[in-house]
Amino acid sequence: MNSYLELLKANAQLKKEQQPHTVDLLVLNNITTNPIKEYLKYSCAVHKIRAEVAFGDYDNIVQNAQDLNVEHKTVLIFWEIANCLHGLEYKIDTFTDEHLDALEQKIQHELKLTFDALSKASLVIMNRFTALPFTFLQTQNGALEALAGRLNHFCEQYAPSSIKWINTDKCMVQSGIDKTIDYKGYLKNKLLYKHDFYWNYVQLVQPYFNALTGQVNKLLALDCDNTLWKGILGEDGDDNIGMDENEYKGQPFAAAQYRAMGLGKKGVLLALASKNNAADVDAVLSDHLDLSLKEDQLVAKKVNWEPKGENLKKLAEQLNIGIDSFVFVDDSDFEVQMMRDQVPSVTTIQVPKNAVQYYIDQQEWSNYFIQLNESEEDAKKLEQYKQNVERANAETKFEDFAGFLESLDLELTIHINDAQLISRMAQMTQKTNQFNLTTQRYTESQIEHFVNNADYDCFAFSVKDKFGDSGITGLCIIHHTEENIASIDTLLMSCRILGRNIEYQFLEEVLSQVFKKTEFLKAQYKVSKKNAQVVDFYDKIHFELIEESEAGKSYAMKKPSFAATNAYNYIKVNYA
């Protein structure tokens, strides 16, 4: 995309396409940023999101934050330090200490007011203060840079942790000041940024919009030859493949292994997808001295001569996660094209031919896995998926399924309105797609509201068995809408824990709690692209079907018709 006009043309085309997701954006600014609208619309459309973009008034951030309705909105803030006062960039070095102090206090005060006012927004993305466009030719740091540094420090201390910070210096570095900063526009219309700035900016923020709309990737599938190591194992032999980080040739590949491991540490599942003899790759994994990525860090190895798309589809089934949460890295044009063609929902990354470029591009890998809130649960996931495989093996030993379940020593621990779990509960609403009856996405601040409000009850649970602890993996939010009437706003579970009747035992517990407070409970199944597996969940547990349409089904249950079945007594229930 080389120009604004080109972008307008592309948008005119994209406008005709229906998008499955929507984000409601509000841009607050103290400089003119209106051209950003088209960039946001374009980038979102490419990621299957329709972006509604509205702007606050020019240079009115604090007031707009208080007055405009920000609920369920994503707020982007452009707070340009140089325009906190007309001409500040050249005036500031003339200020007395008192004057500077007063200005700093004023900005801090405005920042605090803004942070408070935006607590209801779904998401707030704000730029770190920077003086770069006005100081990049200056040898010594001046007062503007010092002020920017102090304000950033202030924000680190006082801003809510849910605000996402963007370092716009990155937007300038990528394309250079000439292509990103419009001094003429700034002097004429307070239009500081050029095409490349906006373009680079939306690339940086787009992962947050993807996460907000539930498009979160979970697994990184890596090819081996010329992706994890330099060379072709089957042809060059294991002595001649390169991944020694002390050699120029090997370092970009060693870096790739470490980049993948870094993602693994954050909870991303790592797998191999390679056309090779399995025994050859196994030998490298167990014996190669330069290898950093070890076998126990992988959730699966799909090393064979089958099409990679088929391999990944099978893997998605085995792990019980959506194939659209897979990211596939390969150096072969053919394999990448084939994946795009055969399994288009997999995100593909093509390894560039130039190894140095490969080394640079790896910076971007983490963007594919950005989450709105990371939690401790993520890091434990690999173990749980591995336990799933162990469990699957154990299952075959038992003739009947009930006997198997009893042997697991299952324990369900329920947490009610637990403020410590807010981040994890929000994360589950954003990421869970399959076992999710209503697919409501919530942010931390929204969940916090539910936890602290008597009209809502949040039931979260963890499951333990003799193989390990799943962590917090399910959530039910009850909304007491009127006296003696409640509805199930959210019911979701991670697919990792399904297949052990946990879902039934959990809901039975929740219902017995809910009917202590209410007489009549409504429930809903809302159709999404991915939740077909729960289409008849409420039927199975004897809710009464009230209405059925293309969009979903409505159910109800009266208190007298609820009776605990006690059918799952092999699952021990605790309350935290």
Add this chain to the structure above:
Amino acid sequence: MPNIEEKLKEIMALVFDVPTTDINEDTGPDDLDNWDSIGTINLITALEEEFDIEFEDEEILDLLNFQLIKINLEEKLEV
């Protein structure tokens, strides 16, 4: 340059997000919702890009409708 008129129409339609059929010789800021001060800035950006020209502030004040913009463009591109 015979196709200035067509190009201008196309660009205005893109910038103001309306079909080209909504734009005629007399179309001005009062006729299109998106033609406000920001719309003018966006239009200038797009025209400067497309025709590789630059507008001065005083000129921008005169760009009050399609006809006037067209005349201004023709003058600029012939000089």
